[in-house]
Amino acid sequence: xxxxxxxxxxxxxxxxxxxxxxxxxxxxxxxxxxxxxxxxxxxxxxxxxxxxxxxxxxxxxxxxxxxxxxxxxxxxxxxxxxxxxxxxxxxxxxxxxxxxxxxxxxxxxxxxxxxxxxxxxxxxxxxxxxxxxxxxxxxxxxxxxxxxxxxxxxxxxxxxxxxxxxxxxxxxxxxxxxxxxxxxxxxxxxxxxxxxxxxxxxxxxxxxxxxxxxxxxxxxxxxxxxxxxxxxxxxxxxxxxxxxxxxxxxxxxxxxxxxxxxxxxxxxxxxxxxxxxxxxxxxxxxxxxx
DNA sequence: CACTTGACCTGTCCGC
DNA sequence: TGCGGACAGGTCAAGT
Numbered sequence: 001x002x003x004x005x006x007x008x009x010x011x012x013x014x015x016x017x018x019x020x021x022x023x024x025x026x027x028x029x030x031x032x033x034x035x036x037x038x039x040x041x042x043x044x045x046x047x048x049x050x051x052x053x054x055x056x057x058x059x060x061x062x063x064x065x066x067x068x069x070x071x072x073x074x075x076x077x078x079x080x081x082x083x084x085x086x087x088x089x090x091x092x093x094x095x096x097x098x099x100x101x102x103x104x105x106x107x108x109x110x111x112x113x114x115x116x117x118x119x120x121x122x123x124x125x126x127x128x129x130x131x132x133x134x135x136x137x138x139x140x141x142x143x144x145x146x147x148x149x150x151x152x153x154x155x156x157x158x159x160x161x162x163x164x165x166x167x168x169x170x171x172x173x174x175x176x177x178x179x180x181x182x183x184x185x186x187x188x189x190x191x192x193x194x195x196x197x198x199x200x201x202x203x204x205x206x207x208x209x210x211x212x213x214x215x216x217x218x219x220x221x222x223x224x225x226x227x228x229x230x231x232x233x234x235x236x237x238x239x240x241x242x243x244x245x246x247x248x249x250x251x252x253x254x255x256x257x258x259x260x261x262x263x264x265x266x267x268x269x270x271x272x273x274x275x276x277x278x279x280x281x282x283x284x285x286x287x288x289x290x
Numbered sequence: 291c292a293c294t295t296g297a298c299c300t301g302t303c304c305g306c
Numbered sequence: 307t308g309c310g311g312a313c314a315g316g317t318c319a320a321g322t
Contacts, residue, residue, distance in 0.1 A: 002315065002316095003315065003316090006315080032298090032299090058315095058316080073316085073317085074315090074316090075298095075315085075316050075317075076299090076314070076315055076316055077299090077300080077301095077314085077315080106300085123299095124299080124300055124301070125298085125299045125300050125301080125314085126298080126299050126300075127298065127299065127316065127317080128316090143317090168292080168293090170292070170293075171292075171293060171294090175293080175294085178316090180316090180317080187315055187316070188314090188315055188316085189315060190315095234315075235315095236314080236315055237301095237302090237314065237315075238314090238315080239315070256315095276294085277294075277295070277296095279313075279314080
């Protein structure tokens with residue numbers, strides 16, 4: 001999915017596009033995508049207003065005037081695209097958009113606002129979901145209780161980062177950095193990018209990684225995620241922002257999906273291996289196993 | 291308990 | 307061109 005920078009980009013777009021709008025209709029034809037979207041729930045949503053849009057880890061929260069919140073996880077292929085009343089298309093032009101005429105065959109939920117604009121939840125693989133939860137209960141969701149700290153919070157320190165990893169000494173550094181209970185928001189792209197930046201082989205056991213290396217990894221996680229937010233996120237396949245437009249971080253990626261190309265640091269070939277069950281991109285010269 | 295693997299889905303790409 | 311298999315940005319449940 002969309003990892004932290006992509007979800008943050010969607011959040012920022014939605015803040016501009018939907019806050020203040022009033023819901024007049026909600027439609028979903030896929031129970032897996034919106035498990036509690038019964039007719040009663042849809043009716044309950046009518047006339048509520050959007051008052052805020054928030055993000056925690058890779059989860060989006062759309063707060064409603066009724067003290068309920070739409071909690072949304074995009075998983076691998078989810079999109080949230082706003083379309084104004086004058087168009088049935090995503091706002092992006094063809095060359096920077098993956099979104100065509102909406103709704104399309106991957107549309108799972110449609111929210112209609114009082115001015116005839118729409119918010120489309122598209123999700124090709126149907127892993128993502130939308131749930132309606134009382135706002136006060138959101139912090140008590142199991143995911144919220146176990147998820148680790150936000151890596152971009154100003155008061156999140158390298159010392160805290162290191163301490164979180166020390167709890168998982170026997171697993172690979174890649175599995176640990178992908179574990180949302182260790183650190184929030186890192187997925188496969190930024191795991192590979194930050195491990196390359198810190199010159200750490202992804203298959204190394206956490207206990208073999210020094211504090212100095214973890215400190216560098218902490219800096220790299222923050223660096224790649226901040227850069228990606230600046231570039232509007234990564235569009236590897238499906239990701240688009242709230243206007244239907246692609247992000248450009250992949251133009252700046254140093255190893256992710258660059259197998260066969262040169263390492264930008266040493267010039268050796270980037271290779272793709274498998275670590276923690278995930279495709280993993282590394283420079284064998286820069287990132288030594290021992 | 292810590293850790294790894296398979297399942298959830300649809301679509302695309304690659305080799306035969 | 308068709309077919310089978312591997313793989314895709316994530317997270318759980320079920321296994322070891």
